[in-house]
Amino acid sequence: MKRLIAGAGVGAALAGALVACAPQSATTGRALYDQYCQSCHGTGGKGDGPGGVGLPHAPADLTQIAARNGGTFPMVKVMSVIDGYTRRGDRASVMPELGPALQEGPLVLIETEPGVMTPTPANLVALAEYLRGLQG
Numbered sequence: 001m002k003r004l005i006a007g008a009g010v011g012a013a014l015a016g017a018l019v020a021c022a023p024q025s026a027t028t029g030r031a032l033y034d035q036y037c038q039s040c041h042g043t044g045g046k047g048d049g050p051g052g053v054g055l056p057h058a059p060a061d062l063t064q065i066a067a068r069n070g071g072t073f074p075m076v077k078v079m080s081v082i083d084g085y086t087r088r089g090d091r092a093s094v095m096p097e098l099g100p101a102l103q104e105g106p107l108v109l110i111e112t113e114p115g116v117m118t119p120t121p122a123n124l125v126a127l128a129e130y131l132r133g134l135q136g
C-alpha cells in the first residue's frame with residue numbers, strides 16, 4: 001500500500017493549490033470513525049467495540065492517546081499510525097488497511113515537522129481531529 005503521508009516536504013509554491021479545511025470536517029471525521037473504526041474501538045473510542053473481542057491485541061483506548069503522550073495529542077503521529085499501521089513491524093497488527101478509504105477527496109497541507117508542509121488527505125486529517133476531540 002502506498003503511504004498517504006509522503007516523506008518529502010513541499011515548498012510554499014504549492015500553497016495556492018490547497019483546499020482549505022472544510023467546515024464539515026468534524027462531521028466527516030465522525031462519519032469515517034463510525035464506518036471504519038468504532039466496530040473495534042467502540043462508539044466512544046474506549047476500545048470496547050464488539051469487533052475487538054478475541055483479537056490477539058485489545059483495540060487501543062483512543063480517548064487516552066494524549067494522556068499516554070504526556071498530555072499532548074500527537075496529531076502527526078496518530079495520522080501516520082492510521083496510515084501506516086500495517087507496516088509497524090513489532091506487532092502483527094489486526095487493524096485493517098485503511099489507506100484507500102481515507103485517500104479519497106482533497107489534500108490539505110499539514111505541518112508534519114517544523115517547517116515541513118506535507119499534502120495529506122483531508123479525510124485522514126478529519127479522522128485524526130475527531131480522535132483529538134475524544135481525548136478525556
Ligand code: HEC
Nearest residue numbers: 036037040057058059060065081082091093094095096098
Ligand atoms: C479490526 C479491529 C480494528 C479496527 C477496525 C480499527 N482498529 Fe485501531 N487498533 C486495533 C487494535 C487491536 C489496536 C491495538 C493493538 C495494536 O497495536 O496492534 C489498535 C490501535 C490503534 C491506534 C494506536 C493507539 C496508540 O495509542 O498506540 C490508533 C491511533 C488506532 N487504532 C486508530 C484506529 C482508527 C482511526 C480506525 C478507523 C479508521 C481503527 N483504528 C480501526 C484494532 C482496530
